[in-house]
Amino acid sequence: MEQQQPRILVVDDDPTVAEVVSGYLDRAGYVVDRAGDGPDALARAAEHWPDLVVLDLMLPGMDGLEVCRRMRGQGPVPVIMLTARGDEDDRILGLEVGADDYVTKPFSPRELVLRVESVLRRVRPAQAPGPLRAAGLTVDPAARRAVKDGAELALTVREFDLLTFFLRHPGRVFGREDLMREVWGWDFGDLSTVTVHVRRLRGKVEDDPARPRLIQTVWGVGYRFEGV
Template sequence: MEQQQSYPQAGARVLVVDDDPTVAEVVSGYLDRAGYVVDRAGDGPEALARAAAHRPDLVVLDLMLPGMDGLEVCRRIRGDAPVPVIMLTARGDEDDRILGLEVGADDYVTKPFSPRELVLRVQSVLRRSRPGQPSGALRAAGLSVDPAARRALKGDTELALTIREFDLLTFLLRHPGRVFSREDLMREVWGWDFGDLSTVTVHVRRLRGKVEDDPARPRLIQTVWGVGYRFDAAGAATAEV
């Protein structure tokens, strides 16, 4: 009972998609014991069907699936609804991990992995995907963020952000002018003191693609070479001069 109480999202529905029945069974067992409602699928079409029948709160998705790979499954699931996705990959190639993040995965775990660590990742992503406590809207440089409603606008246009992109934008808006290293952002936005820092790099690039007028020449989310990133609220005004 104590273990289940430590997970604030107990009862959330998690869809586990993996063609290896042993991996799927172990992952499902740990998630079930943590208090989650678990669905399982062994391939892409089954995953899409189960997601359509019962919308999951989060998907644990293997990259290497027969037929339709995990990248395509992720694209299709996220095309229907902003469902958080944690990608599983047996590959050590950084390009594969980055591809998963580029199509909208919120996190990834490389096989072989600790099931307990995966449960903690699920907990972290779900916690950050839920509306937070009421707080004032943040506005700067034509952007506005409502943390409680988890909505972000550029002008009058709502931005389609993943969970991590939203958290990253919110954090930067709360600390304009300050420089944060990738390690800082990994700790403050992802909630981890360790991890692949390319995750931060990819999310900064994706966020720039959505908030910058010219992502190739970013004025809002600036790179401070050798240090990290800074949100420059005056960037938009400079661009208009």
Template sequence: MNAAPTRILVVDDDPTVSEVIAEYLGRAGHTVDRAADGPSALVRADAVRPDLVVLDLMLPGMDGFAVCARLRARGPVPVIMLTARGDEDDRIAGLELGADDYVTKPFSPRELVLRVESVLRRRPPERRAGVLRAAGLTLDPAARRVVKGDGELALTQREFDLLAHFMSHPGEVFGREELMRDVWGWDFGDLSTVTVHIRRLRAKVEADPAVPRLITTVWGVGYRFDPESGGTEG
């Protein structure tokens, strides 16, 4: 357990929804801050750095997409998007901005708490191992840093965990269900979450993301980290 309660920022313009979320998260032992719009959420996030943000998509003035983009630009913080929209395009857009999960209203507050706990869960023991090096990448699990060449990569929490999992198992093939279980800690969920994070990770580690040669697709099976070979197009 952490020495101090985890601080969560809930951003929703519906006071009833915000209150219910805060109540359930508080019961789970978290410290909860609340904001009703994008600008006040950004101010609050600067004042008291949250460990996670539950972010409604439909906000007055500045929508959740814009808030998420600004949060991600300021540093790594897990984001769970909360919205009444169920369109796949919205889910993909949120995930591409760096959201770690996407929950559609109406939702079970208990399920949301479980999603929060899953995102906050500490990486498994294998990711606390020593520094990993492969294909010009250096990954330090303790410092949560990845260096490519002379520069550090700006990875989200899930992108880091996904890359750490691949680098810990070079040459092994993982299906999306396996990756969701091993990296996200979920036994259920939208598998497009994995697809989007693979695409985002490729954009940061591949020389040519359109023709991936490190994180390759094994058609009909899943994905493989190929540090030594060119692999197949993905």
């Protein structure tokens, strides 16, 4: 049976940007849907659920943050956020709402395609190792499911990858640069990305996120997962 190509939903109110991005993704072999605003994006996602969404933050009416929230309310989907400005606050907002990656305009369409490939590669791992268990947590990389004390966790793509990495390396300290390279696959980037995702992950796996017991900060070095 021929494997179906991943479906990408591109959401941008700038027709030129949407056309260029869609063209590059189409030539890379993806099935591409386009939407010019939030309601249109939600309607198209309901009709054909995407494997990944490229989502502009600054949309008219319903902004990208709200679109991301509503899509995530319908089901898990990786999101790459496009931000028109380089302000750190914009990037943090996107990550806080659950975006798995972000690209700042103006950007290289070829770089965006590489980011799409990177996120999809992590959603669909080539290997299917067995479940990982520690401290009341069970992570199944093959099924992309994580459970804490019998309750399933609602994790984004990067949160799931980060938790999986921690469970595979209990007791070891990793700097933010290490985590960005090992989890995100980036050799460079904004390290606040890692900080935000660790904070979000703590909010979902810790009994008291203000006093984390599992994902501990090693001051001046990075983070350590205590799985005992």
